[in-house]
Amino acid sequence: MLIDTATPEPLVFLLDVDDTLLDNDRFAADLGAELERNFGAPERERYWAIYAQLRDERGYADYLDALQGFRAGLDNHPALLSMSAFLLDYPFELRLFPGALETVAHLRTLGRPVILSDGDVVFQPRKIRRAGLWQALQGDVLVYLHKQRMLDAMQQRYPAAHYVMVDDKPDLLAAMKRQLGARLTTVWVRQGHYAAAAADQRPEPAPDRTIRCIAELQERKLEDFLADAATTAGA
Incomplete structure (x- = not known):
């Protein structure tokens, strides 16, 4: 959806997907269980090793390309082709966190x-559609390889006086805050394994807001997101 850059929005909420709007950790657990059921524990671990290597190299998750690497030596295995259906037809709508769609409606x-997400150009959009998020966001979806490096492009698509970024990774929030400054309010959602691993971290700058779950945003009012911007403007 192309946006008229001459008429910026007063406020744009940028929403991460994985472990912010939906439980991607649960999906990963289900994928691991499916791999073990079909191929055994050693092959399951081989898949995750390929996945981890690709993620380290690229900086984003690529489940489909990991499956391409995983097929080596398994081309004649009767369960191999069924894994594509498992990934592409996975019921992500069942993995939405409680209140996720209601939160989107409230923020509107x-x-x-x-949506401002990282990921590949096939599986991540598929996940967003399967979860019902594409429709809920009315097609306002951005998927980049590294979203913190694409803030200029994001602003061209969705110009706004102020932004709010909601994510489970505090280091990513800090990187975006350093670029956008007072024009961005950062909200850390403490859901999922990344948030748990970051519990003792002290990113600089720290998140402007911290919530336990995405549904908490339904309790927030406009001034909760703009207070920092107003304070900075009045300084």
Whole structure:
């Protein structure tokens, strides 16, 4: 969806997907269980080793390309081709966190909600559609390889006076805050394994807001997101 850059929105909410709107850890556990059931524990671990290597090299998750690497030596295995259906037809709508869609609807009363996600160009959009998020966001979806490096492009698509970024990774929030400064309010959602691993970290700058789950945003009002910007403007 192309946006008229001459008419910026007053407020745009940028929403991460994995472990922010939906439980990607649960999906990963289900994928691991499916791999073990079909191929055994050693092959399951081989898949995750390929996945981890690709993630380290590229900086984003690529489940489909990991499956391409995993097929080596298994081309004649009767369960191999069924794994594509498992990934592409996975019921991500069942993995939405409680209140996720209601939160999107609430945020729409305050500004324009937009998905800003990392990932590949096939599986991540498929996940977003399967979860019902594409429809809920009315097609306002951005998927980049590294979203913190694409803030100029994001602003061209969705110009706004102020942004709110909601994510489970505090280091990513800090990187975005350093670029956008007072024009961005960062919200750390403490859901999923990344958030748990970051519990003792002290990123600089720290998140502007911290919530336990995405549904907590339904309790927030417009001033909760703009207070920092107003304070900075009045300084």
